Amino acid sequence: MKLLFVEDEPVLLQEMQLYFRSLNYTCEHAANFADAAEKVNSYVYDIVVLDITLPDGNGIDLIRDIRTQHLETGILILSARDSLQDKLNGLNMGADDYLTKPFYVEELNARINALYRRKVLKGSSKVVFDDFTIDPESKQLFFDQKALPLTRKEFELLVYFVVNKNRVLSKSSIAEHLWGDHVDQFDNFDTLYAHIKNLRKKLINVSGKDYVKSVYGMGYKFALE
Structure with a gap:
């Protein structure tokens, strides 16, 4: 948040x-x-x-x-x-x-x-997509009722993606959400790329689905298959 x-x-x-x-x-x-x-x-x-x-x-x-x-x-x-x-x-x-x-x-x-x-969550205490459940209060992600460990930034990134699903999000807007005005100190988006890569891998490993889509020249979009 x-x-x-x-x-x-x-x-x-x-x-x-x-x-x-x-x-x-x-x-x-x-x-x-x-x-x-x-x-x-x-x-x-x-x-x-x-x-x-x-x-x-x-x-x-x-x-x-x-x-x-x-x-x-x-x-x-x-x-x-x-x-x-x-x-x-x-x-x-x-x-x-x-x-x-x-x-x-x-x-x-x-x-x-x-x-x-x-x-932001439209009145829900938890956010559900496919077999995943996000608990914002405990800051945990569950897949098929089993906890899936995420780092703090991976969790924040996932919530931001899901809340804005089917919208194309620019790299700068994602970085600003995760790091606030400290993002101005970054020379590039390498750190952001690493977090997106790790989150993407964890979701694919348990579900077999790739929810995070790269949109060439624009950014990323979270979409349910």
């Missing part, structure tokens, strides 16, 4: 990032409106955790940009203001949930997971 935290309180931002990185989520952050606007216009996120009050703008104004470009991105608003009007404004602009400060990161995690299931 790829998260963007838009928060200007350094202590809270650090707490959230440490917690969710410990759960093996890809986490990015922005501490002001300008940086957040640049990120949401450049990258795709599964969930955006958005503070309303930013030093250089109103976080609610970012919701329009996110919704215009990424309908399936989940948006959870954070605010120190516990007023009905703030909630209504955010929800009416397209936010999916609202959490008032202070809060426990465990509650935020529960909200994010529920939002991910609702927005």
